[in-house]
Structures are given as C-alpha cells and as structure tokens.
Amino acid sequence: MAKLKAGIVGAGIAGASCAGTLAAAGWEVDVFDKAHGAGGRLSTRRFEQGWATLGTPFISAKREPFRSQLRDWVRQGWLAAVRGDVWQGRATLSWAQAQMQNHYRPIIEPSQLVRQLLGEARLHTDSRVVALRPRTLVLEDGRSLDDYDCVICSVPVPQAIPMLDALPLLRERLIDVRYRPIWSFLMRWEGGPTADVIKFDDHLLNLAVRQPTGGDGLWAVHSSHEFAETYLEASEMEASNRAASALMGLLGLPWPVEIEASHLWRHARPVASIGGFWVGDRENRVALIGDGIAGVGVERAWESGTRLAQAIMQSKEELAL
Ligand SMILES: Cc1cc2nc3c(=O)[nH]c(=O)nc-3n(C[C@H](O)[C@H](O)[C@H](O)COP(=O)(O)OP(=O)(O)OC[C@H]3O[C@@H](n4cnc5c(N)ncnc54)[C@H](O)[C@@H]3O)c2cc1C
Structure with a gap:
C-alpha cells in the first residue's frame, strides 16, 4: 500500500513536532521552510565563536506530555534547568524569587x-x-505539489492569511488573530550586573540573557512590545542605537555598548489566539497549527503539532481535519 503523504509549511516547533510524529507513524512528510534552516522563533545565529539566539531564550512546560519531552532532552544533555541569578530593577534575585524555577x-x-x-x-x-x-x-518558484493526502500550515497567522485565497472559510476564522512584535539584539558590554538574566522594569526594554557561547559579555537583549511597535519601520541601525542608549541608561554602563546583530520579530507573540490545538477544513484536507491557533509559547506550539498529528492518525477515516 502506498504511504500516506503530508505537506507541511513551516519548520518551527509546531510544524516539526507534527511532521516528526506523522513520519514516525509511517507517513511520507515534506516540510517546507522559507528560511535557511529549521527552528523559526527557536532559530540560532552562528558565528566564529559559537552560536547565539535572538528568539526564545527559555523553554518551560506546565503539563504533560511536554514535561516528558523536556525530561527526555535533559537526559540527552540538550537542555538544562536554568541556574544563577536574575537582576531585576536594582536587586539580584534567585530563580525562585524571579519565578523562573521551571x-x-x-x-x-x-x-x-x-x-x-x-x-x-x-x-x-x-x-x-x-x-x-x-x-x-x-x-x-511556481511548482504546484498536488499529491498530498493533507496539507498543514504552521506559520504565524498573518503570514498564513495571504496563502488562503482558495480556502475562504478557513481564512475567515483567522481574521481576529493579532501578534505583537519584539526587536532583539546581540550586544556586548563591559561592567553591569554579574547575573545571567536581567529583567528590566522599563517600557523600552524587557529582558537581557547572557549567551552561553560567543565569549565574555555577549547578551541577547529583547525590547518591549511598545518599543518594537514604535520602531516597527525603523532601520536596524536606528532601532539598535535607541536600544543601546536605553540599556546604557538603565545599567549605568561606563563604556559604549557594541551591537553585533539585530532582528525584528514582527510576529513575536500572539495577543489572542483561536483556542483548541488546530483549525481545519476537513473536506479540503487542510489544517493550521502554531501559537496563533493554540496560544502563546513553545509548549502550546509543540502541543498543537503533536495533537494534530495524533488526531490525523487516530481518525477512523484516516484524516481527522
Ligand atoms: C524574542 C522572543 C522571545 C520569546 N520568548 C519565549 C519564552 O521565553 N518562552 C516561550 O515559551 N515562548 C517564547 N517565545 C514564543 C515562541 O518562540 C513561539 O510561541 C514558538 O516558537 C512558535 O512556534 P511556531 O512553530 O508556532 O512558529 P515559528 O517558530 O514562527 O515557525 C514558523 C516557521 O514558518 C516559516 N514560514 C513562514 N512563512 C513561510 C512561508 N510562506 N513558506 C515557508 N515557510 C514559512 C518560518 O520561517 C518559520 O520557520 C518568544 C518569541 C520571541 C520572538
């Protein structure tokens, strides 16, 4: 019997968890991503001394089955519970005090x-x-791949909508989903707090996370949503300079901050999602997953992918869209 075939758009954690679950059950799965590699908002930048992430710095699990997935990654040595100090406002806190134990x-x-x-x-x-x-x-490039038993779209909702002209009923269900942006920067500075994470009580900057590789003093700095909305159309240079001067003021740094990279996440986090784990058009064998559907965060995105794959596999009619 010929294998069932799925085509998936987007190799973020939602698309990848869906793809891997179907492939493990014997499906033939193609995953297409516009980027050079997998990861989406979990992607990394490589440079001479190592790698750094401008996207999600932490992963947490509130419930099973994602807890088991994280335990498995910890056993493999791929993930570790965060330790160290958090600098917040003007004080150094433990992880527990900063409510970051998980x-x-x-x-x-x-x-x-x-x-x-x-x-x-x-x-x-x-x-x-x-x-x-x-x-x-x-x-x-114009190719039309039309031999899939189902197609799954796993991209931020505003990027999915223009793809759905031929599926207006599905598109209509997505209209109210909104995301907020974040500007992220890789910055290097001397001095400042010795903590591994800085939480800013500020309307311009939100968080800074010390990077595990890349030499001393390399940090990923995340703006607030308000900052990113103000500088949504600004050049990288303007946004970086604004963020660097805010940072120097907040930390009272003696020397200028070096800016090594920047990235605008236009669709960083959904403000409102649809609810449930996926939305689908059963007749046309199309479904949508990801955090805009299931809710903000890595855990919800992962769950939306695995839950859709399980539903597809468990359906007596083979495709439970
Ligand atoms: C700065 C930042 C900090 C965050 N911090 C946290 C945190 O601490 N904890 C947490 O749980 N979550 C955090 N998040 C949110 C978390 O990263 C996301 O909820 C999660 O990664 C979403 O995964 P996804 O698979 O739904 O989407 P994505 O990771 O966005 O994957 C979508 C993929 O689709 C691809 N794509 C888009 N359009 C097309 C197209 N037309 N054709 C082909 N491919 C396409 C993209 O290249 C991308 O790879 C953060 C996000 C950001 C940006």
Whole structure:
C-alpha cells in the first residue's frame, strides 16, 4: 500500500513536532521552510565563536506530555534547568524569587532541538510557499505539489492569511488573530550586573540573557512590545542605537555598548489566539497549527503539532481535519 503523504509549511516547533510524529507513524512528510534552516522563533545565529539566539531564550512546560519531552532532552544533555541569578530593577534575585524555577535553557542550539523533532520528515529549506489549495502546496518558484493526502500550515497567522485565497472559510476564522512584535539584539558590554538574566522594569526594554557561547559579555537583549511597535519601520541601525542608549541608561554602563546583530520579530507573540490545538477544513484536507491557533509559547506550539498529528492518525477515516 502506498504511504500516506503530508505537506507541511513551516519548520518551527509546531510544524516539526507534527511532521516528526506523522513520519514516525509511517507517513511520507515534506516540510517546507522559507528560511535557511529549521527552528523559526527557536532559530540560532552562528558565528566564529559559537552560536547565539535572538528568539526564545527559555523553554518551560506546565503539563504533560511536554514535561516528558523536556525530561527526555535533559537526559540527552540538550537542555538544562536554568541556574544563577536574575537582576531585576536594582536587586539580584534567585530563580525562585524571579519565578523562573521551571525554565530550561538549551545547551545545544535550539534549532537542533527542532531539527531532532523532524525525525524522518524531509526538510526543504529556502522554500517559500505562496498558496495552499485542497491537498496542494504552491511554491514561490511556481511548482504546484498536488499529491498530498493533507496539507498543514504552521506559520504565524498573518503570514498564513495571504496563502488562503482558495480556502475562504478557513481564512475567515483567522481574521481576529493579532501578534505583537519584539526587536532583539546581540550586544556586548563591559561592567553591569554579574547575573545571567536581567529583567528590566522599563517600557523600552524587557529582558537581557547572557549567551552561553560567543565569549565574555555577549547578551541577547529583547525590547518591549511598545518599543518594537514604535520602531516597527525603523532601520536596524536606528532601532539598535535607541536600544543601546536605553540599556546604557538603565545599567549605568561606563563604556559604549557594541551591537553585533539585530532582528525584528514582527510576529513575536500572539495577543489572542483561536483556542483548541488546530483549525481545519476537513473536506479540503487542510489544517493550521502554531501559537496563533493554540496560544502563546513553545509548549502550546509543540502541543498543537503533536495533537494534530495524533488526531490525523487516530481518525477512523484516516484524516481527522
Ligand atoms: C524574542 C522572543 C522571545 C520569546 N520568548 C519565549 C519564552 O521565553 N518562552 C516561550 O515559551 N515562548 C517564547 N517565545 C514564543 C515562541 O518562540 C513561539 O510561541 C514558538 O516558537 C512558535 O512556534 P511556531 O512553530 O508556532 O512558529 P515559528 O517558530 O514562527 O515557525 C514558523 C516557521 O514558518 C516559516 N514560514 C513562514 N512563512 C513561510 C512561508 N510562506 N513558506 C515557508 N515557510 C514559512 C518560518 O520561517 C518559520 O520557520 C518568544 C518569541 C520571541 C520572538
């Protein structure tokens, strides 16, 4: 019997967990991502001295089955519970005081965690999908791949909407989902708190996380949503300079801050999501997953992918969309 075939758009944690679960059950799975590699908002930047992440710094699990997934990654030596001090306002706090006890940090590149979830699924990078049709994915280069038993879209909702012209009923269900942006920067400075995480009580900056590689004093700095909305159309240079001067003021740094990289996440976190784990058009064999559907955070995104895959597999009619 021919294998059932799924086409998935987006190799973030939601798409990868869905793809890997289906592939482990014997499906033939193609995953297309417009980026150079897997990871999405868990992707990493590589440079000479190592890697750093401008996206999600921490992963936490509130419940099973994601707790088991994290325990497994800890056993493999890929993830570790966060330790150290948090500097907040003007004080140094323990992780417990900062309410971060259940937070884990990747020891390996977070994008590798996502890569591992893909399992036997085939990843096609630098492959932007421009349209979804019943059982069909249309790529930017004009190819139309129409032999899928189901197609799954796992990208931030505002990026999914333009792909859904041929599926207006599905598109209508997404109209109210909104995301807020974050500017992230890799910065290096001398002095300041000795903690590993800085939580700013400030309207411009939100968080700074010391990077595990890249030499002394390399930090990922995340702006507030308000900052990113103000500088949504600003150049990287303008946004970086504004953030650096805010940082120097907040930490009272004696020397200028060095800015090594910056990235604007236009769709960093959904403000409101649809609820449930996925939305689907059963007749046309199309479904959508990801944090815009299931709710903010890595855990919800992972759950939306695995739950959809399980529902597809468990359905007596083979496809429970
Ligand atoms: C700065 C920042 C900090 C965060 N901090 C935390 C935190 O501490 N804890 C936490 O739980 N969560 C955090 N989050 C949120 C978390 O990262 C997301 O909820 C989660 O990673 C979403 O995963 P996803 O698979 O739904 O989407 P994504 O990771 O966005 O994956 C979508 C993928 O689709 C691809 N794609 C988009 N359009 C197309 C197209 N047309 N064709 C092909 N591919 C396409 C993208 O390249 C991307 O790889 C943070 C996010 C950001 C940005």
